[in-house]
Amino acid sequence: MTSVSTEDFTFVADFLRQRSAISIGPGKEYLVESRLTPLARDIGLADLTALIGELRRPFPDPAIRDRVVEAMTTNETSFFRDQHPFDAMRTTLVPQVLERNAGIRRLNIWSAASSTGQELYSIAMLLDTHFPELQNWDVNLMGTDLSTDVLNRARDGRFSALEVNRGLPAPMMVRYFERSGAEYVVDPALRRWCTFTQMNLAEAWPVLPIFDIVFCRNVLIYFEIPIRQKILEKINRTLAPGGHLLLGAAETTLGIVEGYRPVRIGNTVAYRVEA
Amino acid sequence: MKALIIDDSRAMRLLLRRIVKGLGYEVFEAGNGQEALDVIAAGVLPDVALIDWNMPVMNGLEFVSAMRSNQETRSVTLMMVTTESERAQIVRALAAGAHEYLIKPFTEDALASKFELLGLLPVEV
Numbered sequence: 001m002t003s004v005s006t007e008d009f010t011f012v013a014d015f016l017r018q019r020s021a022i023s024i025g026p027g028k029e030y031l032v033e034s035r036l037t038p039l040a041r042d043i044g045l046a047d048l049t050a051l052i053g054e055l056r057r058p059f060p061d062p063a064i065r066d067r068v069v070e071a072m073t074t075n076e077t078s079f080f081r082d083q084h085p086f087d088a089m090r091t092t093l094v095p096q097v098l099e100r101n102a103g104i105r106r107l108n109i110w111s112a113a114s115s116t117g118q119e120l121y122s123i124a125m126l127l128d129t130h131f132p133e134l135q136n137w138d139v140n141l142m143g144t145d146l147s148t149d150v151l152n153r154a155r156d157g158r159f160s161a162l163e164v165n166r167g168l169p170a171p172m173m174v175r176y177f178e179r180s181g182a183e184y185v186v187d188p189a190l191r192r193w194c195t196f197t198q199m200n201l202a203e204a205w206p207v208l209p210i211f212d213i214v215f216c217r218n219v220l221i222y223f224e225i226p227i228r229q230k231i232l233e234k235i236n237r238t239l240a241p242g243g244h245l246l247l248g249a250a251e252t253t254l255g256i257v258e259g260y261r262p263v264r265i266g267n268t269v270a271y272r273v274e275a
Numbered sequence: 276m277k278a279l280i281i282d283d284s285r286a287m288r289l290l291l292r293r294i295v296k297g298l299g300y301e302v303f304e305a306g307n308g309q310e311a312l313d314v315i316a317a318g319v320l321p322d323v324a325l326i327d328w329n330m331p332v333m334n335g336l337e338f339v340s341a342m343r344s345n346q347e348t349r350s351v352t353l354m355m356v357t358t359e360s361e362r363a364q365i366v367r368a369l370a371a372g373a374h375e376y377l378i379k380p381f382t383e384d385a386l387a388s389k390f391e392l393l394g395l396l397p398v399e400v
Contacts, residue, residue, distance in 0.1 A: 078384075083391060161360055161378045165385035169392050170365055170376035179362045 004032050008052045012036070012068075015055060020069050020146060020202060023224045035071045043067070070147040077115040078166035080122045084267035085217070085246045089123070090130050092265045093244050097212045098133065100242055106138040108211045112235070113219035114143025114196060117154030117186075118163070123215070124190045125172050140209065144199035154196045157186035201231050210240045218248035225256065232257040241275035276395070279303045279321035281311040281338065282356070283330040287379075291325055291356070294383050298390055299397045308333030312341060321351055323395055326373070328357035328364075336371055343372035352393055356381070 004012070012032050013024045024031065033048060040051035043064060054064050080086050097107055107127075111120040120143040127134050127141075145151050164173055164184045177184040199206065201216075202223065214235050220228045235245055236259045245253070245260060246268070253260040253271050260271035278300040280291045292302045303319050305311035307330040315321070324342070328335040335355060342348045354375040355368045365376050375389050390396050 078388060080392075162380070162382060162385070165378055165381050165388075167385075167388040167392070170369055170373075173376070174362055174366050174369065177362070179360070184362075 004029050004048060004052075008032075008049065011056065012052060012072075016069065016072055017224075019065065020072075020200065022069075022072065022202075022222045024072070024222075031072070036068065039067055039071045066148075070149050077118045079118045079164070079168035081119065081167060081217070082249065082268075083167075085215070085270075086122060086126055088246070088265035088268045088270055089126055089213070093213055093270060094127065094131055096242070098131065100240075101137075101212065104138075105136065106140075107134065108140045108209050108240075109142070109213045110208070110211045110215065110238075111141070111143045112201060112214060112216040114145050114151075114154055115147075116150045116159075116163075117143060117157065117194070117196065118159075118167075119143070119215055119217070120154070120194050120196070121157065121176075121186055121190065122167075124193050125176050127193075128176075128190060129172070139193045141194045142209075142211075143194065143196040144201075145196070146198070146200050148198055151196045151198055157191055158183045159186075160184075202227050205234060208238050210243075211238055212240050212243045214239060214243070214245045216245060216247060218251070220251045221248065229256050233259070236260065236273055239273040241273060243273050245271040245273070247271065276323075276397070277301050277303065277319060277321040279305065279311055279314060279319065279324040281305045281308060281324060281330070281335065282327040283307055284327070287327070287356075291386075294386055295325070298387060298395075307331055308335060308338030308341070311338055315348060320348070323352040323354060323390075323393070325354050325356045325377075328355060328359045328368075336368060339368065339371045339373050352395065354389060354393070356386075 009029050009032055016022045016024055036051055037048050040048050045051050054060055055068060101107065109123055114120050120141050124141055143154055160183055176187045176190050216235060220231065232253050239245060259273060261274060263270050263272050276299060278295045280288050280302060282288050283306050288304050296302050303314055303321065305314050309332045326335040326338055335357065339353050342351055342353060353373045354377060355373045356377045356379060358379045360378045368376055375393055377386060377389050
């Protein structure tokens with residue numbers, strides 16, 4: 001793998017900050033090398049240096065520019081990642097919505113950095129397994145991501161054996177997946193609740209529904225503080241009164257924005273928008 | 276905490292040993308289901324057994340059935356670790372009494388995620 005020069009690394013970091021507001025600090029050279037070297041090869045360029053050379057042109061190819069942004073977006077994910085946010089959903093957050101929305105019978109959940117769909121499908125499996133009454137509700141599970149590549153994979157709902165090995169309990173696997181060739185495909189009945197849409201959290205947002213629960217886990221850490229602040233403020237406005245935001249373990253709203261109250265539920269902290 | 280690794284491949288036992296030891300377990304090994312029952316009869320009752328499916332003498336599924344039908348061993352957590360990846364096979368293993376199922380080849384974090392699902396990771400304080 002070609003190692004990235006200091007100048008090239010700084011250029012890529014600036015480029016990403018401008019294009020996606022994603023912040024890559026010093027020490028993340030390996031991330032640039034490991035993500036962009038395969039992309040360079042895939043596009044038919046000699047190496048990483050040639051790819052960065054393409055980006056440095058006065059008018060770089062927009063397709064290459066977009067693919068660099070996509071490749072640098074972190075896609076690390078697994079089913080039921082960290083488990084405890086899903087425990088909080090089961091024990092507390094979903095039962096609260098069932099009570100609060102009993103009149104309108106509607107549940108809206110957003111996975112704000114849905115990647116290849118494991119988080120959203122985990123939510124769908126949890127709801128279907130533990131809350132049979134939702135069969136008569138209007139359930140909307142929305143996944144958004146910056147990368148169209150991963151969204152296409154999420155929509156397909158096809159996962160490799162390596163992916164279903166990560167975090168997916170075997171009883172759920174046999175209940176909700178069918179084998180198709182070397183892959184495992186999510187049950188269509190589960191997918192009826194799920195939609196996936198392209199969206200850049202750092203840019204202007206489309207009109208969104210009011211959500212009862214928002215997952216925005218392990219994505220804010222890649223943004224600089226002012227951008228984090230804006231995203232958290234906008235999520236606050238899109239959450240129903242009494243709704244909850246779930247962040248990654250290393251993330252918090254505290255000291256960044258007002259309007260959320262941290263609530264400890266088991267091993268997780270949810271951020272509640274006061275009614 | 277004790278883990279019993281049951282696989283006829285020495286290379287696979289070594290790999291699993293390294294990972295499971297890293298999760299804080301004392302590790303025991305057996306080359307097939309019968310050897311594993313012998314290890315248990317000799318006084319090692321594991322907290323978890325990691326079980327290959329296709330082995331000589333006694334295969335993994337037979338071992339699972341034997342463990343689940345014995346009052347003294349039925350509380351042991353059983354995880355299949357196998358190349359058998361057909362959905363029907365997973366259903367069979369779960370019906371026989373396996374608690375989890377990991378498809379080979381697997382990554383280290385996938386194995387750790389299964390331990391987490393089963394509540395088998397040491398509690399952080």
